[in-house]
Amino acid sequence: MKRANPTRQRLAALGLLGVPLLTYPLLSLPSGELGGIPATYLYLFGVWAGLIVLAAWVAERRK
Amino acid sequence: MLSGWFIALLATAYLGLLFAVARFGDARADAGKSIISANVYALSLAVYCTSWTFYGSVGxxxxxxxxxxxxxxxxxxxxxxxxxxxxxxxxxxAQRITSIADFIASRYGKSQLLAGMVTVIAVIGVVPYIALQLKAMAASVDVLLEHSGGSFQVLGLDSTFLIAVVLALFSILFGTRHLDATERHEGMVAAVAFESVVKIVAFMAVGIFVTYGMFGxxxxxxxxxxxxxxLGRxxxxxxxxxxxxxxxxxxxxxxIIFLPRQFQIIVVENVDESHLKRAxxxxxxxLLLINIFVLPLALGGLLHFDGQGINPDTFVLTLPLARGAEVLALLAFIGGLSAATGMVIVETIALSTMVCNDLVMPILLRSTGNFVEKRNDLSGLLIGIRRAAIALILLLGYIYFRAAGEAYALVGIGLISFAAVAQFAPAMFGGMYWKQGTRAGAVAGLLAGFLVWLYTLLLPSFAKSGWMTSGFVENGLFGIGWLKAQALFGLAGLDEISHCLWWSMLANIGAYVAVSLNTKPDAxxxxxxxxxxxxxxFDSRNTEARLWRGKASPDALVQLLERFLGAARARQQLAAYAGSRGAEHWGNLPADADFVQFAESELAGAIGSASARVMVASVAQEEDLGLEEVLDILDEATQVRAHSRELEAKQRELEAATTELRDANDRLRELDRMxxxxxxxxxxxxxxxxxxxxxxxxxLHEDPRIDLADRTRFLGIIVNEAERLTRLINQILDMAKLESGRAEWTTSEVDMGEVVRESMASLEQLFREKDVALEGDIPSGLPFVLADRDRLTQVMINLLSNAVKFVPGGTGRVQVRVAGSAGLVRIEVRDNGPGLTPEECVVIFEKFRQGGNTMTDKPQGTGLGLPISRQIVEYFGGNLWVESEPGAGANFIFTVPLPAPDDNSGRQVA
Amino acid sequence: MSKKILIVDDEPNIVISLEFLMKKEGFAVAVACDGEEALAKVASFAPDLILLDVMMPKKSGFEVCETLRSDPANAGMLIVMLTAKGRDTEVAKGLALGADAYVTKPFSTKDLVARVKTMLGIV
Known part of the structure; x- marks a missing residue:
């Protein structure tokens, strides 16, 4: 029996974390703007980029 | 400058470049030096980004x-x-799957029916998506031509049709050059990765130009x-x-996983699982990078062309053109062309494999068995079928574009396809994680979901373009209100995609689960x-082989392989297989279950698992294994696995026991050596x-003439050495008793001050003889300790006689201090002798190890005094150690703990 | 001219007894109480024979023996190892390092004198 792969579990956990962060109702929280750029735009791309950075870190680091 | 011919030339040149990349990739793959790295794999997934992304997102x-x-x-x-x-x-x-249809069919008993259904759904579902690509490319060509006032017509055909023809030719060139056993196309993957780079560069270039060049x-x-x-909205x-x-x-x-082209790229074309880590x-x-400038481009276009009626789906081209940036517009055009061709090539190759293996072959095999039997090499026929399928799929795309394309924006068309392939999800996920899912369940689920999709999404899209009456959308089928296509059972207020997804999934999952639970799977x-x-x-080939039982003729199997793979490739594979079983030639192999298994999996790679099973069955007389028997074999395999796990555990226990024994033995040997x-x-x-x-x-005995002085001196030495010998024997016996725990202890209340004073008094003579000063700082009223008085005296005398031994006569000085502190009594014996190095501070407590050069007083030291003293002090729960530095004297310290508080309350010495 | 003997031992009482014994037999005697002193005395006293204890501080008898044997000038010098450890391995080690004889403590004075004389060729 193969034991659960920790890297795969961490990535899946990231995916699960992404679901509430990138859907409603959390999505309706950011409002107004920052430096002329709408907060929603910054929030969406920011969370997305954060997930990518974390995924890269989890997937590429050496054991 | 942008004449029709120039654009056509540029596009052809670019497609030629893509083709060169693919040929390079194929050549490297044939040479065994694959260029598919983790990065190439990750980039090839971006075939997901089509004209939809390139033009449609902005719209x-x-x-x-x-x-x-x-x-x-x-x-x-x-x-x-x-x-x-x-x-x-x-x-x-493991199963030699070549497409998503093959996957589902294989899971549910290699069912030709299911393979066909999935293929039909995939083709019908994806046709709008291909139409989308044609529409986007047609629109982009129109924009460029309009800008230059030129036009482009060959034989009176419209540009969209010409584009479809060119794409069909390219797809055929790319994907069906030869028939791979695994249906892998490394050259195509390389080309897709390449075009992915081109389209993101082109799109970001336009994005930066508009955002920073046209706006601030x-x-x-x-x-x-x-x-x-x-716009604020x-x-x-x-x-x-x-x-x-x-x-x-x-x-x-x-x-992202169920679109036929995505399944092809992610699953079928994957050469190494670890590439996923990069992807x-x-x-x-x-995806993030290509989307950053989508909203800015949309806003830029709306601001710039305010009210001019420009199609937002073409902003990527029209914005640069509006500023006269023709080169950039051409780059954008190439990017869009890239996106569309990449999609069309991979999609049609994936679909054509499915159409050939899962739709056409079964029909051919069934209806005109004679026709197939008559032909010796069928690999040419297979390729022909695939080529025709590619052409047909593009033709269908063109027809859909003509029929419904105008009514929808690009994204709207794409989403219709998404909703269609989503119907595969229950059968796929259920198949991978739920053993009870049955063929009947999968068929029911797919059918239900597909019909709902057809009724709520595809047909309304035809209706919207006026291709059929829209009555069922507006008033419901036969005028029944709750059958309104996009407000089924009165579920209004949703957009059409969510509406379709909700109802189709309900029908699909419901039918899949309900029917699966009520049917029994066959063997x-x-x-x-x-x-x-x-x-x-499940990786035991042994079990695989045991699941097949019957008779087969080796010649028939070899013939079968030669017919479907082509003679050369079949012999190559057979030779490799014979080698793996240690046979010189495949002719020597028995046509056993393993051979049949090999033949079927090779065939599956070429014509899909369902057809392969039928073909093998046609040449081999398979005994029908009953469901019970199959389950027994599988059960047995599971039990064997469990049993071998048990054995492994026993093995590990034995190993652990052996290690323990070895350690114990080593310890014994070490004790023996000590x-x-x-x-x-x-x-x-x-x-x-x-x-x-x-x-x-x-x-003395032999020579009576030795003079009196020598005689006296010698006798003195003899007496001293005899005393030393006695002392040594006593101490060795003492040590042995202490170590074995057989020493006798008389524990009583002891006043440490008194012990120290008495010890000092008994050695006073010795100190005086050597002219060494002995000073004591012993407070009265110390608490009692519970210990053996004689043993503590022994320790004290040992420390004092050590001290006097090592200090110089005349200037020598030994100080004794006794102090009671928290819970213990502490005794120090400090001398001003030569001191000890840090190493000596440790070794002097080992047996027979003496510090410094003891030449002068050697006869007195046995090397056992300190080890014995330490044993005694530790017996009473105290510590004995030394603090010293070379040249700074030594301070021997030992502590004896006081009894627990409730034992000695009020027992202070007055 | 009488033969010269160097006595090396860290036990003063053994040195006393050996010195008396050898002087009584008419040998010229020098003493050293550790390995380093022994090497110095060899250079200054140039003994014909050394009675060399094994267990000594600073430099063991084995080390002294090895050092002496590595110098060809001392080739003719006789070395008798004295040891209180009687294990076979110790005897073998001493002989391997170039000692001429091996005597275990405690020894018979008669035997020791006879042996020394035989080795020095005085019978």
Whole structure:
């Protein structure tokens, strides 16, 4: 029996974390703007980029 | 400058370049030096980004604001479920899966019916998506031609049709050059990765040009948009559309793995599972980058062309052209061309494999068996079928474009396809994780979901373009209100995609689960279910072979392989297989279950698992294994696994026991060695005084003429050495008693001050003789300790006599201090002798180890005093140690703990 | 001219007895109480024979023996190892390092004198 792969579990956990962060109702929280750029735009791309950075870190680091 | 011919030439040149990349990739693959790295794999996933992304997202953003992002967030989240994808890859490799239709069919008992159904759904579902590419390319050519006032016509055919023809030719060139056993096309993957780079560069170049060249950056664009009431709306999310947002994320998350071309690239073309580790973040990063400028482009276009009626789907081209940046517009055109060709090539190759293996072949095999039997080499026929399928699929795309294309924006068309392939999800996921899912359940689920999709999404799209009456949309079928196509059972208020997703999934999952629970799988289904769900455990080829029983003729099998793979390739594979079984030639192999298994899996690679099973069955007389028997064999395999796990556990226990034994043995050997050393040392210590005694007494005995002075001196030495010998023997016995725990202890209340004073008094003479000062600082009223008085005196005398031994006569000085502190009594014996090095501070407590040069007083030291003292002090729970530095004297300290408080309350010495 | 003997031992009482014994037999005697002193005395006193204890501080008898044997100038010098450890391995080690004889403590004075004389060729 193969034991659960920790890297795969961490990535899946990231995916699960992404679901509430990138859907409603959390999505309706950011409002107004920052430096002329709408907060929603910054929030969406920011969370997305954060997930990518974390995924890269989890997937590429050496054991 | 942008004449029709120039554009056609440029496009052809670019396609030629793509083709060169593919040829290079194929050549490297043939030479065994694959260029498919983790990065190439990750980039090839970006075949997901089609004209939809390139042109359509901007158009979508002009009406829906940020909602276009859902199409890219879904895949990001889905890819993070790496485990699911790895399982799909594992299963596909183990089962020689060549397409998503093959996957589903194989799981549910290699069912030709299911393979055909999935193929039909995939083709019908994806045709609009191909139409979308044609539409986008036609629009982009029109924009360029309009700009230059030129036109492009050959034989009176419209440009869209010409584009479809060119794409068909290219797809045929790319994908069906030869018939791979595994259906892998490394050259195509390389070309797709290449075009992915081209399209992101082109799109970002336009994005940067518009944002920073035509406007003053992101902030400027957003602020100007916010100033307008219409555009300001696009900057905010509309929370009333929360349901659509989530639905689109789910839909695109499913599409990223179930679209035929995505399944092809992610699963079939995967050469190494570990490549996923890169793809899991690099592909989402690609999606993020290509989307950053979508909203700015949409806003820029709306601001720039305010009210000019320019199609937002073409902003990527029209914005640069409006500023006269023709080169940039051409780059954008190439990017869009890239996106469309990449999609069309991979999609049609994937679909043509399915059409050939799962639709045409079964029909040919069934209806005109004679026809197939008459032909010796069928590999040419297979390729022909695939080529025809590619042409047909593009033709269907063109027809859909003519029929419904005008009514929808690009994204709208694409979503129809997404909703179609989402119907595969229950059968796929259920098949991978739920053994009870049956063929009947899968058929029912797919059929129900597909029909709902057809009724609520595809047919209304025809109706919208006026191709058929729209009565069933507006008033419901036969005028029944709750059958309104896009408000089924009165479910209104949703957009059409969410509406379709909701109802089709309900029907699909419901039918799949309900029918599965009420049907029994047959033997093949049951064994395939085991193999799919337990793929990580199920790798025993032995079990595979045991699941087939019957008679087969080796010649017939070889013939079969030669006919479908082509003679050369078949012989190559057969030779490799014979080698793996240790036979010189395949002719020597028995046509056993293993051989049949090999032949079937080779065939599956070429014509799909369902057809392969039929073909093998046609030449081999298979005994029908009953369901019970299959389950027994599988059970047995499971038990063997469990048994071998038990054996492994026993093995590990034995190994652990062996290690323990070995350690114990080593410890014993070490003890034996220590005992040996001890005896050798004791012998040495005993022989040394004996030597002087024997030598001197022999001389005295033999020579009576020795003068009186020498005689007296010698006798004195003899007496001293005899005393030393006695002391040594006593101490060795004492040590042995202490160590074995057989020493006798008389424990009583002891006043440490008194012990110290008495010890000092008894050695006063010794100190006076050597002229060494002995000072005491002993307070009265110390608490009693519970200990053996004589033993403590022994320790004290040992420390004092050591001290006097090492200090110089005349200037020597020994100080004794006694102090009671928290819970213990502390005794110090400090001298001003030569001191000890840090190493000596440790070794002097070992047996027979003495510090410094003891030449002068050697006869007095036995090397056992300190080890014995330490044993005594430790017996009473105290410590004995030394603090010293060379040249600074030594301070021997020992402590004796006081009894527990309730024992000695009020027992102070008065 | 009488033969010269160097006595090396860290036990003063053994040195006393050996010195008396050898002087009585008419040998010229020098003493050293550790390995380093022994090497110095060899250079200054140039003995014909050394009675060398094994267990000594600073430099063991084995080390002294090895050092002496590595110098060809001392080739003719006789070395008798004295030891209180009687293990076979010790005897073998001493002989391997170039000692001419091995005597275990405690020894018979008669035997030791006879042996020394035989080795020095005085019978």
């Amino acid at each position: 979508r953003a002009t009406s829906g604001g940020l909602s276009f992002l859902t199409i890219y967030i879904g895949p990001t989240l889905m890819l993070l479920c790496v485990g699911v994808i790895i399982k799909m890859i594992r299963i596909s490799k 950056g992101l902030g400027d664009l957003f602020q100007r948009a916010a100033a307008s009431a219409d 696009l900057l905010q999310l509309d929370s009333s559309r929360a349901g659509t947002w989530t639905a689109l994320i789910i839909l695109s998350g499913l599409a 899991v973040w690099l592909f989402p990063l690609y 093949v289904e049951a064994s395939q279910a085991e193999r799919f769900v337990d793929v990580f455990r 005992k040996d050393d001890f005896i050798s040392t004791v012998t040495h210590e005993l022989r040394t005084p004996l030597t002087s005694i024997r030598a001197l007494s022999e001389m």
